[in-house]
Amino acid sequence: MTSAPSERQPVHTQVVEGFGTVTLTPVEPAADAALIHRWVTQERARFWGMGEASRELVQEIYEDIDRRTTHHAFMVRRDGEQVALFQTYDCAEDRVGECYEVQPGDVGAHLLIGPTTGAPEHGFTGSLMTVFITFVFSDEAARRMVVEPDTRNTKAVSLMERTGFVLGPQVVLPEIDLPEVYLPAKPARLAFLTAPEAARATG
DSSP states (O other): OOOSOOOOOOSEEEEETTTEEEEEEEOOHHHHHHHHHHHHTSGGGGGGSOTTOOHHHHHHHHHHHHHOSSEEEEEEEETTEEEEEEEEEEGGGSGGGGTSOOOTTEEEEEEEEOOOSSSOOTTHHHHHHHHHHHHHHTSTTOOEEEEOOBTTOHHHHHHHHHHTOEEEEEEEEOOEEOSSOEEOOEEEEEEEEEHHHHHHHHO
């Protein structure tokens, strides 16, 4: 899993015992679009909602995210290898904010694990979740982490429960149709993790 070298520096580095060193580096759209495109257009990533996107559209979408102050995208590396895409956003400035009563300090998150070769590694996603939760709550303004997996993605919903998230209502996220990005409406299951619950989950 490689792409053109990025000049951007990690915003978070965490050593996970028995797993490795995980770094989060802001996505560089021109350098990372080809890799992200390969990931999001695979059948395994169908719930990401970008299965028909061209590489050019993927770059445009992440250029749009890159311009914003409310949305952020990160390439995730484990011991230098790109393994996942992690995104955070201000819930009040996202379509999810139309579906529930947003509270101050709500931080939304999306996670896409990249394809791997060989047998699945036990604890892989859980270890990454520990890093993501630690990163989100390293910001003192963060009070609650909000995720909205597709209701049909039962593996993701179960992962959230195992990680300590409390399931909320089922909602339908409205479509987004902008010059830079189109996202279809999506049936989603909200789930929430407060700062105290996060401390228990990562402790």
